[in-house]
Amino acid sequence: MSLIKSISGIRGTIGGAPGEGLSPLDVVKFTAAYARFIGENTTRTSKTIVVGRDARLSGSMVFDLVAGTLSGMGFDVVNIGLATTPTTEIAVTMEKACGGIIITASHNPKQWNALKLLNEDGEFLNDAQGKEVLRIAAADDYTFADVDSLGHVFTNDTYGAKHIDAVLGLKLVDVEAIRKADFTVAVDAVNSVGGVVIPQLLRALGVKNVIELNCEATGKFAHTPEPIPENLTQISDLMRDGKADVGFVVDPDVDRLAIVMENGEMFVEEYTLVAVADYVLQHTPGSTVSNLSSSRALRDVTASHGCSYSAAAVGEVNVVTKMKETGAVIGGEGNGGVIYPELHYGRDALVGVALFLTLLAKSGKKVSELKKTYPAYAIAKNKIELTPDIDVDAILEAIKKKYSSETITDIDGVKIDFADSWVHLRKSNTEPIIRIYSEASTMDEADRLAQDIKSVIASLA
Numbered sequence: 001m002s003l004i005k006s007i008s009g010i011r012g013t014i015g016g017a018p019g020e021g022l023s024p025l026d027v028v029k030f031t032a033a034y035a036r037f038i039g040e041n042t043t044r045t046s047k048t049i050v051v052g053r054d055a056r057l058s059g060s061m062v063f064d065l066v067a068g069t070l071s072g073m074g075f076d077v078v079n080i081g082l083a084t085t086p087t088t089e090i091a092v093t094m095e096k097a098c099g100g101i102i103i104t105a106s107h108n109p110k111q112w113n114a115l116k117l118l119n120e121d122g123e124f125l126n127d128a129q130g131k132e133v134l135r136i137a138a139a140d141d142y143t144f145a146d147v148d149s150l151g152h153v154f155t156n157d158t159y160g161a162k163h164i165d166a167v168l169g170l171k172l173v174d175v176e177a178i179r180k181a182d183f184t185v186a187v188d189a190v191n192s193v194g195g196v197v198i199p200q201l202l203r204a205l206g207v208k209n210v211i212e213l214n215c216e217a218t219g220k221f222a223h224t225p226e227p228i229p230e231n232l233t234q235i236s237d238l239m240r241d242g243k244a245d246v247g248f249v250v251d252p253d254v255d256r257l258a259i260v261m262e263n264g265e266m267f268v269e270e271y272t273l274v275a276v277a278d279y280v281l282q283h284t285p286g287s288t289v290s291n292l293s294s295s296r297a298l299r300d301v302t303a304s305h306g307c308s309y310s311a312a313a314v315g316e317v318n319v320v321t322k323m324k325e326t327g328a329v330i331g332g333e334g335n336g337g338v339i340y341p342e343l344h345y346g347r348d349a350l351v352g353v354a355l356f357l358t359l360l361a362k363s364g365k366k367v368s369e370l371k372k373t374y375p376a377y378a379i380a381k382n383k384i385e386l387t388p389d390i391d392v393d394a395i396l397e398a399i400k401k402k403y404s405s406e407t408i409t410d411i412d413g414v415k416i417d418f419a420d421s422w423v424h425l426r427k428s429n430t431e432p433i434i435r436i437y438s439e440a441s442t443m444d445e446a447d448r449l450a451q452d453i454k455s456v457i458a459s460l461a
Contacts, residue, residue, distance in 0.1 A: 005030075005137075007130025008317070011105055011114035014058045022113055027065040032144070033137035034101070034117055035073035037129070042098040042120050047151065048076045050091045050118075052083030052159075053103035054252045055192040055217040058113045062103050066115065067153050070101075074145035077153045082193045082217060083160060084254035085116065086348035090166065091159040092122035093344070104253035107226035110219065123345050124317045163350060164201050166343055172283055173354045174361065179206025181361035186211040186244040186260070188235040190225045191218050192252035194349070201350050205357060211244055227251050227258035227336060229266050240264030246360065246367050248353055255347035256336040259356065261367040269336040270295040274374055276338050276352055277330045279359035281305040286329030289322045291315070292415045293424050293437045294334030300375045313412035314426065320345045334379070380446035382436040383428075384454050390461050392427040392434060398460050399425060399453075421445065423453050 003012035003021055010030045012022030019026065038049065049070050053059040059082075067077045075098070080091050085102050092100040098120050105112035117125050117133065125133065136142060145151070167173060185207050189195035195215030202210050213235055214222040224231045227249040235247045239260050247260030259267035259275075267275075274297045277288050281302065288302045291314045302309040312322035319339060323331045332339040337347030340355070363370055386392065396414045407417040413426035413435075421440035428435060436453055440446040 005134055007127050007134070008124055008315075009115045009117045011108070011112065013111045014113055015111075022062075024065050027062055027115070028069045029140065030115060030133070030137050031066050031069040031101070032073055032142040033133050034099070034115075035070055035075055036136055036142040037133045038099045038119075039073070039075075041129070044096060044098045044120050046076070046096065046098065047074060048078060048095060048097040050078045050080060050088060050095055050097045050100040051103065052080045052085075052088035052091065052100070054084075055082055055195075055219040056103075056105065056113055056252065057110060057219040059103055059219065062113050062115075066101055066103065071151040071153060072144045073142070073151070074149045075151040077151060079153055079155045080159045081155065081157045082196065084163070084193055084197060084350070086255055086344070086346050086350060087159050087163045087197070089118060089122035089346040090163055090344055091156075092118055092120065094159070094162065102253065106253050107251040107256070109224060110221050121345070123320060126317055126321070160197050160200070164197070164204050167201065167350050167354045168204060170340075170342055170351070170354065172280060172342075172358065173205075174358045175204075175206050177361040178357045181357075182209075183207055183246060183357065183361070184209035184211065184244045185357075186213060186235055186238055186247040187215060188213040188232065188247070188249045189215045189254075190221050190223065190250070190252060191216055192221070192225070192254075193217055194250035194252070194254040197254065197350065198248065198250060198353065201353060205354060207357070211238065213238070221252070225252050227256055227269065232258070232260065232266070235260055236264045236266075238264075246357075248349075250349045254349045257338065257349040257352040257356075258336050259367065261371065263368055265368070267367060267371055270334040270377070270379060271297065271371065271374060272336045272352055272356070273330075273332040273334065273338055274298050274301055275359060275370065276340075276355045277301060278305075278374070279355055280330040280340070281307060284329050287326045289319055289326060289328045289331035291319055291333050292409060292412055293426075295377050295379060296422065296439060297375045297377050311409065311415075316347055318412075376441055377439050378441070378443040378446050379437060379439045380443060380450050382438070382447075382450045382454070383433045384436060384457055386432045386434065386461060388432045390432065392432065395434070395457060395460050396425060396427065399456065402456065421449055423449055425453065
């Protein structure tokens, strides 16, 4: 069993002793610490926190613990029920709440659950804020409210519809163009909340023919929920049989979007952001941002529009910070996470679906034809295990020196940019490994680059 505490929240497997899995005691402790932090740092006058959850089997149990703890800390709770991560983010701002908690373990298997923590802007806590919540929790440094100051729980199940309405209201979403294209769209929502909201969104966009796979929000995931090729054989087979024009796959909390082409092949998660950014830049030129481990294709597409690209450290909060700093019109992460500030600063698969379908409708192309218009890259993801006594920081510093003649970025590990490829090395915070991401024009070249770096690390270690 596992319990992982980080600046973005607490995540673990359900069951086990306190501190080993995500036990009820751990949920209460961490929620109380977050409530104290929010109470001391919010600028809102109300004492309200929004709580949403995905469809995990443990979701209602964890919600009861969270809601009871927040009430016990003197906060009113707005229960928005089954809700995506981006829906919860939007609800925080619409409610003018002090913050929000999303009960979801994102792409982790069904035995996992987690608390994702939001500030009053509906955005994830930054590094310093997250560390303060961890400190409060570790010290049990919080005090519960007296009987006259207890909070209350209110239910508001309208935010899914409000989120859809907000997406439909975006200037670059063309409902009429999508309706006229008469697409048949397949959806795999891995038996979570996306099975409710994505089909609703598609029909609101004018898509009459929706094929639903694993759209019952039972929490009994039909396959491993991370939307990567090896987990998506069912929708790939359906697409290969020519039954739909495009397939959309979302993770359990619907902040990541993977696209399947009409021939059953993956559009590739990295290219979700690339395609959406291409469409946005056609109409609203401006800067773009992705993290260091995301495809160079976004940089290339941005340059083709005469605009500037910036890289951020890995992590949504870091991408958002860089987007605000540069005034980016579009950004995100290569895992299928699209951040479109016109609506809000959070990865949002609903926005990705609406903008991609608009692009597809206006292009008059098949998805596979559209993919061929973008720079061709392939990313390999590897890791190298080290013994605990090895100084990982020293190895990364030695790598920097060895490749000092290349372009080096060290805001998050070490990234080496070569003329036609790159490699990014990041150390794990929880185990003695170095994660190695490499990109080149083919997967063979990307893998070869990773193996070369592994050999160098082995010689240094």
